[in-house]
Amino acid sequence: MLSKKEIKILILEDEFLIAQDIFETVTNNGYINTKIANSYSEAKQVTQYWFPNIVLSDINLETCKTGIDFVTNMKNTHQNFEVIFISAINDKNRIKEAISFIPLGYLTKPFDEKQLNISIELAINTINAKINTISPELKHLSRTELKIIQLISKGYQSIEISQKLSVSEKTIRNHRYNIIKKLKLPAEKNNLLKWAMIHIR
Numbered sequence: 001m002l003s004k005k006e007i008k009i010l011i012l013e014d015e016f017l018i019a020q021d022i023f024e025t026v027t028n029n030g031y032i033n034t035k036i037a038n039s040y041s042e043a044k045q046v047t048q049y050w051f052p053n054i055v056l057s058d059i060n061l062e063t064c065k066t067g068i069d070f071v072t073n074m075k076n077t078h079q080n081f082e083v084i085f086i087s088a089i090n091d092k093n094r095i096k097e098a099i100s101f102i103p104l105g106y107l108t109k110p111f112d113e114k115q116l117n118i119s120i121e122l123a124i125n126t127i128n129a130k131i132n133t134i135s136p137e138l139k140h141l142s143r144t145e146l147k148i149i150q151l152i153s154k155g156y157q158s159i160e161i162s163q164k165l166s167v168s169e170k171t172i173r174n175h176r177y178n179i180i181k182k183l184k185l186p187a188e189k190n191n192l193l194k195w196a197m198i199h200i201r
Contacts, residue, residue: 002053004030007124010052011036012043012070013086014061018109022056022086025113031120040065044073048166051143052081054123056116059087059098068097076154080130080146082123086111137199140182148175153196 009031013019019036026034035050037043040063055074057067071083084105085098099106104126105119138146144165151161158176162169176192185191 002124002128004124005032007031007033007054007127008050008052009034009054009056009120010043010046012040012055012057012061012067014038014058014063018058022111022116025116026056026120029117029120039063040067040070043070047074051147053127054104054120055081055083056120057083057085059085059089080127080150082126084116084119084123086116137183141179145175145179145182148172149179149192149196150200152176152193153200155193 009026011019011022011026011034013022013036016038019038023034023036035046035052037046040061055071057071059067061067067085067087074081082104084107085103086107086109087098088109089095095106104123105116107115107119138149141149147165148161151164156164158172159169162172165172180192183192183195185195
């Protein structure tokens with residue numbers, strides 16, 4: 001079970017004052033492990049080594065990349081997070097696209113503090129429920145190892161994983177060895193890939 005102090009929240013918002021308002025609302029409610037990114041590129045940089053449990057994202061950003069683009073990228077590399085969209089857009093197609101991610105909340109600007117806190121609590125309950133139902137074997141893996149095995153289940157090779165996580169291929173091979181050891185997998189070809197394809201969703 002993750003506590004308020006353990007939950008990591010990323011705020012992706014390009015309007016400085018709104019980002020600060022959201023940050024104050026969140027941290028005043030006890031979620032002290034919170035960071036702000038003001039653009040798609042900054043959000044990608046922040047999440048290279050810091051993996052949020054919850055993403056509070058605007059949809060339209062000042063650059064050509066949107067909050068939806070960032071969430072799509074995150075879904076491809078890091079599945080264990082929940083998203084709450086906070087936006088002022090009224091474009092039905094864009095809203096439909098955002099809802100396709102099944103967010104834990106879709107709040108309109110100006111946002112309501114109580115509604116935001118309720119959405120975050122719902123997201124935390126969902127995250128903790130997933131933790132409680134996780135495969136017993138996976139509970140022994142570190143967060144980095146979990147991310148690696150998720151990428152393996154998608155068919156990524158060690159060199160590709162190393163590029164995505166910005167570490168050396170040797171580091172990935174060491175992680176793979178440790179994962180195999182922790183899962184007590186038999187010594188056979190593609191043993192980790194086979195296991196991941198069956199057990200990782």
